[in-house]
Amino acid sequence: MGELFGLLAFGAEGWGDELAAGAWLTVRLALTTLPFGLLLGLCIALAKESENTYLRAIGNTYTTVFRGLPELLTLFVIYNMVQLLANRIVQFVAPGSSFEISGFAAGVVALGVVFGAFSSEVFLGAIRAIPKGQGEAGRSLGLTAVQTFRLITMPQLWRLALPGLGNLWLVLIKDTSLVSVIALNDLLRQTQVAVGVTKEPFFFYLIACLIYLGFTLISTVGTNALEKRANRGFAMR
Amino acid sequence: MTQFNRFAVAAVAVAGMLGGIASASAQDVVRIGTEGAYPPFNFTDSNGELKGFDIDIAQALCDEMDVTCEFVAQDWDGIIPALLANRYDAIIASMSITEERMEIVDFTDKYYQTPARFIMRDGSDISDTSPDALAGMTIGAQSATIHANFLEDIYADSDIRLYPTQDEANLDLAAGRIDLILADSIVLYEWLETDDGSCCTFVGDAYSDPDYFGFGAGIALRQEDDELRERFNAALAAIIENGTWQDINDDYFPFSIY
Amino acid sequence: MTDQSITSLARIAPQKAPPARGPFGLEKKVFDQIVLAIVLVGLAAWIIPNINWRFVDRYWLRYLEGILVTFQLVFLSVGIGALLSLPIALARLSKRKWLTLPARAYITFFRGTPLLAQLFLLYYGAGQFNAAFEAAGLWWFFREPFYVAVLTFTFNTAAYQAEIMRGAIQSLPAGQAEAASALGISRWPTFFKVVLPQAYIVALRPLGNELILMIKGSAIASIVTVLDLMGITSLAYARSFNFQAFFWAALLYLIAVEAVRRIWDRLERHLTRHLALSH
Numbered sequence: 199m200g201e202l203f204g205l206l207a208f209g210a211e212g213w214g215d216e217l218a219a220g221a222w223l224t225v226r227l228a229l230t231t232l233p234f235g236l237l238l239g240l241c242i243a244l245a246k247e248s249e250n251t252y253l254r255a256i257g258n259t260y261t262t263v264f265r266g267l268p269e270l271l272t273l274f275v276i277y278n279m280v281q282l283l284a285n286r287i288v289q290f291v292a293p294g295s296s297f298e299i300s301g302f303a304a305g306v307v308a309l310g311v312v313f314g315a316f317s318s319e320v321f322l323g324a325i326r327a328i329p330k331g332q333g334e335a336g337r338s339l340g341l342t343a344v345q346t347f348r349l350i351t352m353p354q355l356w357r358l359a360l361p362g363l364g365n366l367w368l369v370l371i372k373d374t375s376l377v378s379v380i381a382l383n384d385l386l387r388q389t390q391v392a393v394g395v396t397k398e399p400f401f402f403y404l405i406a407c408l409i410y411l412g413f414t415l416i417s418t419v420g421t422n423a424l425e426k427r428a429n430r431g432f433a434m435r
Numbered sequence: 436m437t438q439f440n441r442f443a444v445a446a447v448a449v450a451g452m453l454g455g456i457a458s459a460s461a462q463d464v465v466r467i468g469t470e471g472a473y474p475p476f477n478f479t480d481s482n483g484e485l486k487g488f489d490i491d492i493a494q495a496l497c498d499e500m501d502v503t504c505e506f507v508a509q510d511w512d513g514i515i516p517a518l519l520a521n522r523y524d525a526i527i528a529s530m531s532i533t534e535e536r537m538e539i540v541d542f543t544d545k546y547y548q549t550p551a552r553f554i555m556r557d558g559s560d561i562s563d564t565s566p567d568a569l570a571g572m573t574i575g576a577q578s579a580t581i582h583a584n585f586l587e588d589i590y591a592d593s594d595i596r597l598y599p600t601q602d603e604a605n606l607d608l609a610a611g612r613i614d615l616i617l618a619d620s621i622v623l624y625e626w627l628e629t630d631d632g633s634c635c636t637f638v639g640d641a642y643s644d645p646d647y648f649g650f651g652a653g654i655a656l657r658q659e660d661d662e663l664r665e666r667f668n669a670a671l672a673a674i675i676e677n678g679t680w681q682d683i684n685d686d687y688f689p690f691s692i693y
Numbered sequence: 694m695t696d697q698s699i700t701s702l703a704r705i706a707p708q709k710a711p712p713a714r715g716p717f718g719l720e721k722k723v724f725d726q727i728v729l730a731i732v733l734v735g736l737a738a739w740i741i742p743n744i745n746w747r748f749v750d751r752y753w754l755r756y757l758e759g760i761l762v763t764f765q766l767v768f769l770s771v772g773i774g775a776l777l778s779l780p781i782a783l784a785r786l787s788k789r790k791w792l793t794l795p796a797r798a799y800i801t802f803f804r805g806t807p808l809l810a811q812l813f814l815l816y817y818g819a820g821q822f823n824a825a826f827e828a829a830g831l832w833w834f835f836r837e838p839f840y841v842a843v844l845t846f847t848f849n850t851a852a853y854q855a856e857i858m859r860g861a862i863q864s865l866p867a868g869q870a871e872a873a874s875a876l877g878i879s880r881w882p883t884f885f886k887v888v889l890p891q892a893y894i895v896a897l898r899p900l901g902n903e904l905i906l907m908i909k910g911s912a913i914a915s916i917v918t919v920l921d922l923m924g925i926t927s928l929a930y931a932r933s934f935n936f937q938a939f940f941w942a943a944l945l946y947l948i949a950v951e952a953v954r955r956i957w958d959r960l961e962r963h964l965t966r967h968l969a970l971s972h
Contacts, residue, residue, distance in 0.1 A: 266909075266950040267909065270912040270923060271946065275943070376913075386809065386813075390600075395481060397821075399813065399818055400822065404818075406810050407810050407814060515934060578931055579932075597927075611832070
């Protein structure tokens with residue numbers, strides 16, 4: 199047993215530093231994806247709530263496709279497509295030059311696209327939970343549509359969407375493990391490398407699971423605190 | 436700051452980050468894609484560094500061409516797509532030169548060539564490795580390899596299991612989930628020499644039919660990169676000529692694998 | 694006089710709004726349908742000439758086999774998971790600590806870690822201790838990647854379903870059980886005849902979502918050599934280097950998910966047809 203834990207040592211012989219680096223990449227990946235995915239989700243939600251038929255159709259198609267596809271498939275396709283697409287655009291704008299998207303950025307885009315599809319549904323639910331009269335009242339006070347959204351809808355949206363977004367954040371942390379299948383040296387991939395060398399799959403995968411568990415538990419505490427803060431001023435029923 | 440502004444700031448931050456990560460590739464850097472899970476040719480050590488025959492050869496080639504090598508680890512399944520997507524400029528990962536692959540990538544001359552062999556657990560009742568003899572058996576191989584293709588086509592009556600990495604196939608042979616593995620003889624030899632590989636042994640003859648096993652391992656490049664291919668070929672000829680190749684070979688193997 | 698006019702005004706039935714107008718003097722609806730048709734035809738015109746029929750001819754049967762394996766994986770694990778989830782949910786709701794704690798630990802572990810890591814843990818972990826499993830006479834089960842995948846997915850979905858069931862049971866008014874008890878019905882009949890049927894109605898929607906999540910999640914089985922739809926896709930791609938492999942997989946997954954979603958919607962509407970608020 200002591201021998202096993204020796205494998206977790208930091209330094210040349212142990213795998214502790216590799217696992218820590220992998221865990222750090224996992225956290226960075228999730229944290230970088232979050233704002234991108236939230237923004238995308240909000241845009242899609244607004245498109246789906248829009249008066250414009252075509253925007254609505256685009257929003258709905260987007261959600262249907264990316265909520266229906268396995269994350270593994272989406273990640274693999276987007277991861278490889280993003281660079282091809284970037285190449286095409288760059289060749290079109292400035293022929294001869296090249297533009298390199300790092301594996302990390304491609305991973306962020308791929309995870310963000312999936313996160314956007316799910317978070318748009320949460321935002322949509324939150325937008326619809328705000329009584330229509332509030333927006334109408336805003337408009338009748340002479341606010342523009344943008345002002346109404348910014349001053350009346352947005353501040354409440356946060357509170358209403360938070361529980362759903364908290365769940366999606368947990369899903370996102372777990373989904374980052376799928377990028378290990380592509381190329382990024384995240385926690386799970388570093389674990390696989392360690393298993394490949396040490397032939398101790400049970401021990402290392404258990405450690406990886408516990409690290410992920412730590413992330414989700416910390417996140418749960420964090421989102422609970424955020425929810426409490428967002429709900430201050432609302433008496434418990 | 437209003438919530439809306441916060442979103443705007445976040446958007447700008449993300450755009451900045453993506454832009455910051457992305458940068459135009461410099462001229463004197465050649466990015467090399469490799470797997471890092473295929474000992475002794477390429478593997479990752481406990482310092483997280485890439486090591487192995489492929490890596491040393493790549494380094495020698497880059498020195499010869501007077502460019503800086505930048506290594507990118509990439510899972511085997513996606514190693515060709517990532518080359519096509521310009522994530523790196525060349526694959527040096529023991530990739531066999533085959534007709535199928537030549538339809539979408541170009542190869543340099545070979546830099547080594549070794550045959551494929553089967554291994555089984557000690558004491559297994561297998562002596563003949565013909566398709567008939569192995570009917571009904573479970574055979575493992577790494578997916579997207581010449582070995583996988585060969586098994587898929589020739590050993591249709593066997594249960595073929597394809598693994599993302601060679602390591603995982605080895606683990607399952609040792610565990611008794613599969614009866615045999617078909618893979619590169621050197622890679623298998625290296626594993627059989629370890630404690631974990633002591634369970635198992637070679638069986639049957641070596642396979643090297645060029646229709647399936649190609650013409651040795653080469654460096655894969657995008658088809659439009661003729662100039663880079665020529666530079667690699669010249670460098671390869673040079674390191675074979677000046678003995679560097681032999682030195683690297685001798686670091687790993689007691690015999691020549693050219 | 695004025696009274697007269699008011700009643701006659703009231704007698705005019707409310708009129709439908711005139712159809713919205715779109716461009717070219719067409720009705721908006723008609724115009725939208727034309728646009729949709731143009732988009733679809735455009736997509737078809739773009740995709741169909743690009744289909745590599747040699748690829749289709751070579752792999753279509755294997756894709757169907759893959760879908761079948763995917764459905765086997767999903768229905769086995771979601772079905773067995775449903776059976777497991779009930780005792781776990783009850784243990785979680787129990788007042789006894791020795792029941793609550795393990796149930797909570799189980800649910801937290803399987804919901805808090807990635808499915809892929811769980812699969813690696815069980816699959817390669819079992820492989821490491823194969824001698825012990827062999828001695829216990831269980832190796833025939835853990836030898837097969839398909840079985841281990843089903844087992845992992847079952848453990849995983851049981852944890853999610855237990856949480857769904859817990860929420861559903863808790864959402865029922867306590868008065869229901871109290872009323873049953875006042876009628877002299879004992880605890881278990883109350884649970885099975887009063888609480889559970891209603892809990893399932895509440896849980897129907899989230900359970901449907903869980904089913905769909907498992908269809909997508911099952912793609913992970915391909916990583917431990919199971920030839921499900923995703924496994925076949927990787928195989929076809931590795932051989933052909935044709936991106937179409939992913940196009941067909943995406944199409945089939947979307948069809949599968951949509952079909953299951955619609956069937957589930959039907960089922961839900963059928964089972965809740967007696968509820969006034971169901972529409």
